[in-house]
Amino acid sequence: ETGVTQTPRHLVMGMTNKKSLKCEQHLGHNAMYWYKQSAKKPLELMFVYSLEERVENNSVPSRFSPECPNSSHLFLHLHTLQPEDSALYLCASSQDWGSSNQPQHFGDGTRLSIL
Amino acid sequence: QKEVEQNSGPLSVPEGAIASLNCTYSDRVSQSFFWYRQYSGKSPELIMSIYSNGDKEDGRFTAQLNKASQYVSLLIRDSQPSDSATYLCAVNSLYFGNQFYFGTGTSLTVIP
Numbered sequence: 001e002t003g004v005t006q007t008p009r010h011l012v013m014g015m016t017n018k019k020s021l022k023c024e025q026h027l028g029h030n031a032m033y034w035y036k037q038s039a040k041k042p043l044e045l046m047f048v049y050s051l052e053e054r055v056e057n058n059s060v061p062s063r064f065s066p067e068c069p070n071s072s073h074l075f076l077h078l079h080t081l082q083p084e085d086s087a088l089y090l091c092a093s094s095q096d097w098g099s100s101n102q103p104q105h106f107g108d109g110t111r112l113s114i115l
Numbered sequence: 116q117k118e119v120e121q122n123s124g125p126l127s128v129p130e131g132a133i134a135s136l137n138c139t140y141s142d143r144v145s146q147s148f149f150w151y152r153q154y155s156g157k158s159p160e161l162i163m164s165i166y167s168n169g170d171k172e173d174g175r176f177t178a179q180l181n182k183a184s185q186y187v188s189l190l191i192r193d194s195q196p197s198d199s200a201t202y203l204c205a206v207n208s209l210y211f212g213n214q215f216y217f218g219t220g221t222s223l224t225v226i227p
Contacts, residue, residue, distance in 0.1 A: 004158070042119065043159075043203070043217035056214070090158065100147045100207045101166055104215060106158035 003027045004107035006091050012113045015081055021110045023074040023091030031097035032074040033104060034066060037088040049074060050097035078112075086114045118142060119206050121218035129226050134191040136221050138204030141185070147207040148180055148187045152200045153220065159203055163189060194225040 004025045013019050025032060034046040048056035049068040063085075065077040074091055088111050092104040119140050128134045136150075147166050151159035165171045165178040165187065177190040187206075191198055201220040208214070 040123070040219060042219050043215075045214060101164070103149050103161045103164055104205075105161065106151075108156075108158045111156075 003105050004091055004093055006089075006107035006110055008110055009108065010111045010113075012115060013078070013081065014115050015083075017081075018077070018079040020078065021076040021089055021091075021112075023076075023107055025072055025074075025091075025093040025105075025107075027093055027095075027105060029093035029095050029105075030071055031094045032068060032071070033092040033094075034074065034076050035090040035092060035106075037090055037109070043090070047076075048097060055097055081112075081114045083114050086112055088112070118216040119204055119218040121202075121204050121221050123219055124222040125224055126221055127224045127226055128194050130194060130196060132194050132225075134194045134198065134223055134225070136189040136191075136202050136204075136223065138187045138189075138206075138218055139185055140187070140204075140206045140216070142206065142208045142216075143182075143185065145182075145185075145206045145208040148178070149205040149207070149215075150176075150178060150187075150189045151203040151205060152198075153203055154200045191223075194223075196225045196227050199224050 007022045031050045036044045046060045047066040052068045067075040088109045090109045091107040094102045094104045150163040153159045163178040165180045171178045175192045179188045203220045204218040206216050
C-alpha cells in the first residue's frame with residue numbers, strides 16, 4: 001500500500017461547484033501538508049497541520065478550506081474556484097513538524113481543472 | 116529573489132553519461148537539502164538528502180553541498196533512460212518557520 005494516497009486523481013469542476021480533495025497517509029506521520037504545483041512554478045505550500053492542528057496558512061484564498069480530522073487524514077474543501085486555481089494539488093506528510101532534517105513524502109496528487 | 120533556483124532545462128545526456136543538476140538557494144541559514152525526482156503525472160519521490168558540506172553518495176547518485184557558495188548539486192552516474200524525469204531541489208530552513216522551499220525543477224532526458 002502506498003504511503004500517501006490522494007483521491008480523486010483528476011477533477012473537473014465549474015466555478016460554482018463545491019468539491020473536496022482527500023489525502024490519507026499510512027506512514028504514522030504527525031505532520032501533513034497541502035501544496036499547489038503549477039506549470040513553470042515551484043511547489044507552493046498552502047497549509048500545514050501538525051497533530052491535527054493548523055500551524056501554517058500561507059495567505060491562501062478562503063475559497064480553499066482545509067480540514068484535518070485526525071493525523072492520518074487531510075481534506076481540502078473547494079468552493080467558488082477561479083480558472084487560475086487549475087493545477088496539481090499535492091498532499092505530503094512528514095514524521096514531525098519543526099524538524100528540519102525530516103523529508104516530506106508525497107502523494108500522486110489531484111489534477112484539478114476549473115472550467 | 117527566488118529562494119531556490121534551478122535551471123529548468125531541458126537537460127539531455129546520452130545513456131551512460133554523467134548528468135549534473137544544479138541548485139542555488141538564497142537563505143544562508145538553510146540546514147537541510149533534498150533532491151526529489153518527479154516522473155510526469157506522478158508524485159515527487161525523495162532520492163537524496165544532505166545536511167553537511169561535502170559529498171554524499173548513494174548508488175549512482177551523488178549529492179554535493181557547499182554552504183559557503185549556497186550551492187547544492189546532484190550527479191547521476193551511468194545515466195539510464197529511466198532517469199528521465201524532472202528533478203526538484205528542496206531546501207528547508209528553521210529560520211523561516213521550517214518551510215520547505217522548492218525550485219521549479221530541471222527536466223532531464225537520457226537519450227538511449
